[in-house]
Amino acid sequence: MATIYASRLDAAAPALDESLKGRCPEEAGAKMSLIAKLPRLRPTSGELLHLDLMRFIASAGIVLHHSHEFLVPVTKSPFLVREQRAGMALFVDLFFLISGFVIAYIYHNRMNSVVDYITFLQRRVGRLVPLHWLTLIAFIAMWSMFVLLHHSGANTPAFKPECIAQTALLMHSFLSCGRTFNSVTWSISAEMVMYIAFPVVAFIGAKSAPALLGVGLTTLTVMMTLVVSQNGWNLLDSSWIELSPVLRALPSFVFGAALFYNRNIVSRLPAPGFILAVLTAGLIVAMVSGVSQPVTLLIVYVVAIAAVAADVRGGPSVMVRRLAPLGQLTYSIYMWHMLFISFVLNGIGDTFIDASTSYATILVAACYVSIFTVSYFSFFFIETPARRWIDKIKFS
Secondary structure (H helix, E strand, C coil): CCCCCCCCCCCCHHHHHHHHCCCCCHHHHHHHHHHHHHCCCCCCCCHHHHHHHHHHHHHHHHHHHHHHHHCCCCCHHHHHHHHCCCHHHHHHHHHHHHHHHHHHHCCCCCCCCCCHHHHHHHHHHHHHHHHHHHHHHHHEEEEEEECCCCCCCHHHHCCCCHHHHHHHHHHHHHCCCCCCCCHHHHHHHHHHCCCHHHHHHHHHHHHHHHHHHHHHHHHHHHHHHHHHHHHCCCCCCCCHHHHHHHHHHHHHHHHHHHHHHHHHHCCCCCCHHHHHHHHHHHHHHHHHHCCCCCHHHHHHHHHHHHHHHHHHHCCCCCCHHHHHHHHHHHHHHHHHHHHHHHHHHHHHHHHCCCHHHHHHHHHHHHHHHHHHHHHHHHHHHHHHHHHHHHHHCCCC
């Protein structure tokens, strides 16, 4: 995932003004004062706003992928049956693509010594690990409660100390030790492997941008061939998401980095903002329509190209400027959402799924609001302070 730079959330001031109408000035003033004290997401630059927006769309898609059956049971919706082939799970590959581009964008000329490399890894650890550890502790507590209440079912994660240690150290993308507590963290582990290998990517990109693009395309072709061949060359049933995590992340991360080194060529794409909007809509349609995973993945790659072209060309629309800051909450949303889905929807909501659609809808809405709210406060009051503290640690 691209979890690099800060941005800003423009508060819904008109809606807030309407909500305060008819109230006494003291009450309205108190609420305005409270809102004013909340920090806003502010972009450090306006150069990657389209990628920011795509990150948020991807995170929202992942949340929907893991929770949509609570809105409409799968048995009542053919679309949901098709989406379960993988659908929006392929948004994770968009994260890898964006991450490759952003890491290259920031560090392409800052990897000149061992000290630079150590500093780079230190900052990556500072960005990923504090929230990873916090959510791991929260998941262990939740699953312990489920086990004690005999509500864990068949999806109980492995409580073995060695398995927990592997997960805590982000080694579980290449060391298998049973079911993990937070099922989405496989991609964070794979992402860390990509960071460790980044100097090689940067070296190739600096020597020859076309060569790095060739490596990315070759790696994608090899992995795609492996996936399709394992399913008897049946394209429809080929499952990209079952590929080993590191092998799945590798082509996307490398290709994303190659987009940075070849950005002058990518920028030639005409009307990239319009093309991005059309392609994003098409991607979502493909995801929910049961289009084969390899074909949908190729659309993900084209979407990434259009997003990069739109940012390189500049001139984002007003809508993009307003919504893009939400992308800063992507990592928080990604790491917290399964906790709320598991506890609120799986733990509490199962009793409402078949009984009442309205109750289920309300519960899902409450779950989504909780995810967003906790992600917001997590970003400002947990992740950001922890990252700054780790960044300041001196090893010399």
